[in-house]
Amino acid sequence: xxxxxxxxxxxxxxxIPWCVRKCPYCDFNSHEARANIPEQEYIDALLRDLExxxxxxxxxxxxxxxxxxxTPSLFSPEAIDRLLSGIRARLPLxxxxxxxxxxxxxxxxxxxxxxFRAAGINRLSIGIQSFEDEKLKALxxxxxxxxxxxxxxxxxxxxxxxxxxxxMFGLPGQTVEQALxxxxxxxxxxxxxxxxxxxxxxxxxxxxxxxxxxxDDDTAWEMQSQLQAELAAADYRQYEVSAYARPGYECRHNxxxxxxxxxxxxGAGAHAKITAASGITRLWKVKHPNEYLSxxxxxxxxxxxxxxxxxxxxxxxxxxxxxxxxxxxxxxFQERAGLPISACEPELALAENKGLIEWDARAIxxxxxxxxxxxxxxxxxx
Ligand SMILES: C[S@@+](CC[C@H](N)C(=O)[O-])C[C@H]1O[C@@H](n2cnc3c(N)ncnc32)[C@H](O)[C@@H]1O
Ligand code: SF4
Numbered sequence: 001x002x003x004x005x006x007x008x009x010x011x012x013x014x015x016i017p018w019c020v021r022k023c024p025y026c027d028f029n030s031h032e033a034r035a036n037i038p039e040q041e042y043i044d045a046l047l048r049d050l051e052x053x054x055x056x057x058x059x060x061x062x063x064x065x066x067x068x069x070x071t072p073s074l075f076s077p078e079a080i081d082r083l084l085s086g087i088r089a090r091l092p093l094x095x096x097x098x099x100x101x102x103x104x105x106x107x108x109x110x111x112x113x114x115x116f117r118a119a120g121i122n123r124l125s126i127g128i129q130s131f132e133d134e135k136l137k138a139l140x141x142x143x144x145x146x147x148x149x150x151x152x153x154x155x156x157x158x159x160x161x162x163x164x165x166x167x168m169f170g171l172p173g174q175t176v177e178q179a180l181x182x183x184x185x186x187x188x189x190x191x192x193x194x195x196x197x198x199x200x201x202x203x204x205x206x207x208x209x210x211x212x213x214x215x216d217d218d219t220a221w222e223m224q225s226q227l228q229a230e231l232a233a234a235d236y237r238q239y240e241v242s243a244y245a246r247p248g249y250e251c252r253h254n255x256x257x258x259x260x261x262x263x264x265x266x267g268a269g270a271h272a273k274i275t276a277a278s279g280i281t282r283l284w285k286v287k288h289p290n291e292y293l294s295x296x297x298x299x300x301x302x303x304x305x306x307x308x309x310x311x312x313x314x315x316x317x318x319x320x321x322x323x324x325x326x327x328x329x330x331x332x333f334q335e336r337a338g339l340p341i342s343a344c345e346p347e348l349a350l351a352e353n354k355g356l357i358e359w360d361a362r363a364i365x366x367x368x369x370x371x372x373x374x375x376x377x378x379x380x381x382x
Contacts, residue, residue: 001279002279002280002308002310002313002337002338002339003338003339004275004277004335004338005334005335006335007060007262007275007276008256008259008260008261008262008275008335008336009063009256009261009262010057010060010061010062010063010261010262010263010264011062011063011064011065011066011253011256011257011261011262011263011264012062012064012065012066012087012091012263012264012265012266013065013066013068013253013263013264013265013266013267013270013271013272014046014065014066014067014068014072014083014266014267014270015029015068015069015070015265015266015267015268015269015270016042016067016068016069016070016071016072016074016075016267017029017030017031017069017070017267017268017269017289017292018030018031018032018033018037018069018070018071018074018289019031019032019033019069019070019071019074019104020032020033020071020074020104020106020107020142021140021142022140023139023140023141024139024140024205024206024207025139025140025199025200025201025202025205025206025207026202026205027202027203027204027205028069028070029070029268029269029287030069030070030071031070031289033074037074037075038293039075039076039079040079041293042079042289042293043079043082043083043086045292045293045296045297046083046086046266046267046296047083047086047087047090048296048297049266049267049285049296049297049301050086050087050090050091050264050266051090051297052296052297052298052301053264053266053272054090054091056264056272056274056276056281057091057262057264057274059092060092060262061092061093061094062087062091062092062093062094062097062264063094063097063098063252063256064097064098064099064100064252064253064256065084065087065093065097065098065099065100065253066099066100066253066254067080067083067099067100067101067102067121068100068102068125069102070102071102071103071104071107072101072102072103073101073102073103073104073107073108073112073116074104074107077112077115077116077118077119078115080101080116080119080121081115081118081119081120084099084119084120084121097122098122098123098251098252098253099120099121099122099123100121100122100123100124100125100164100251100253101116101121101123101124101125102125102126102127103116103124103125103126103127103151103155104126104127104142104143104151105126105127105128105143105147105148105150105151106141106142106143106147106151107142108151108154109150109154110154110157110158113154113155113157113158113160114158114159116158117158117159117160122160122162123160123162123163123164123251124155124160124162124163124164125163125164125166125193125195125251126148126151126152126155126163126164126165126166127166128148128151128152128165128166128167128186129141129166129167129168130148130167130168130171130182131145131148131149131181131182131185131186132145132178132181132182133145135171135172135174135178135182136148138171138172138173138212139168139171139172140206149185149189152165152186152189152191153189156189156190161192162192162193162249163191163192163193164191164192164193164194164195164251165186165189165191165193165194165195166195166197167182167183167186167194167195167196167197168196168197168198168199169182169183169196169197169198169199169220169223169224169227170198170199170214170215170219170220170223171199171214171215172212172213172214173212173213174215174223175215175219176219176222176223176226179223179226179227180223180226180227180230183196183227183230183231184230187230187231187234187236192245192246192249193243193244193245193246193249193250193251194231194236194243194244194245195242195243195244196224196227196231196242196244197242198220198223198224198242199214201214221372228244231244235247238325239255239324239325239326240254240258240323240324240325241323241371241374257320258320258321258323258324259320259321259324259328259332259336260273260316260317260320260321260332260336260337261336262274262275265283265284265285266285267285267292268285268286268287268288268289268291268292269284269285269286269287269292269303270284270285271283271284272284275336275338279307279308279313279338280307280308280313280338281305281306281307281308282305282306282308283302283303283304283305283306284302284303284304284305285301285302285303286300286301286302286303287303310339310343313337313338313339314333314337314339314343314344314381315381315382316337317333317336317337318344318347318378318381319378319381319382321333322357322365322366322370322374322377322378322381323374324365325365325366325371326363326365327357327363327364327365327366328363328364328365329362329363329364330359330363330364344381347380347381348364350380351370351377351380354376355367355369355370356369356370356373356376356377356380357370357377
């Protein structure tokens with residue numbers, strides 16, 4: 001049995017599963033929008049889906065909402081407004097709630113950003129990936145350098161003082177200098193948050209079938225180290241493997257995942273994790289947009305549901321929390337995984353002996369070595 005003195009903070013994830021075009025490296029649940037997107041039907045489905053989930057979280061306050069995809073910025077501001085009004089009518093929201101939407105360059109302009117803001121969105125996450133036309137083409141993106149720059153400038157002009165830019169590095173044929181140039185351009189746009197993801201080749205993608213020539217591991221590590229150093233010098237502090245923020249602008253929604261908080265997930269393929277006195281449940285919705293549209297709100301929309309075992313709860317906590325540069329205070333383990341930290345004593349001791357974590361009065365955190373070889377560290381807990 002897991003044992004909880006209190007419930008963790010609650011977030012809400014909303015998945016929008018359509019894109020203009022499927023990128024050859026992407027394994028997210030996203031589908032090329034061949035015809036018109038059934039926007040109104042999808043918003044109705046999301047709200048039915050939320051209704052069905054409500055009994056799992058009665059009385060709990062939502063602290064963050066993240067509308068991700070896919071390309072949520074393909075949805076009209078009116079649709080996003082109706083979605084947020086519907087959520088407000090059904091769930092108590094924190095007064096200082098963070099509400100993020102993902103936006104792709106090439107699908108947004110100043111007016112649309114202003115209307116998203118008026119609807120209640122207070123944070124943008126823009127998928128830049130690179131500022132080089134040639135690299136963007138190799139990634140199959142629908143935008144070029146100009147649209148990328150314009151999207152970031154429009155975010156600020158629309159009044160978003162809190163926005164993130166997603167960049168990828170380790171791109172086909174990329175040099176360390178090119179990766180740095182992309183990051184310098186991003187920093188010059190003065191976002192509050194930057195994400196730098198190393199391009200990975202995922203199964204079931206076009207890049208997996210026909211892999212492009214990528215920089216080798218040492219070059220990718222060189223990129224990561226130099227990016228970190230330049231970001232740190234510009235006051236963007238790394239707080240997770242791929243996430244950098246100005247002080248106080250860490251993404252609260254993602255931090256809640258990494259600290260093993262709870263979240264509802266509505267939309268095609270969306271995942272949820274909910275703690276109750278009896279334990280931790282994971283559940284997910286059916287993945288395909290058409291199946292989701294026809295079942296949302298009914299039990300058939302649940303793709304699966306699983307109670308976490310003691311072992312799963314401990315392992316999943318570590319897999320998340322050890323991604324954080326500051327690690328976690330040891331009492332958080334009992335609070336969120338429902339077990340005493342002694343349940344992980346042998347694995348923690350081994351990780352410490354290998355020089356992968358350090359443990360003091362304030363926190364258990366990965367060492368620089370642990371961050372460099374994060375997979376070796378996380379494997380110890382699986
Ligand atoms: C949920 S995705 C979608 C965001 C948005 N649709 C876009 O592509 O601009 C969030 C981010 O994950 C990153 N990403 C997606 N696939 C990746 C891959 N194979 N390797 C590394 N990063 C990836 C990209 O930086 C992307 O912006
Ligand atoms: S736009 Fe984003 S979500 Fe859509 S296919 Fe490309 S990477 Fe995936």
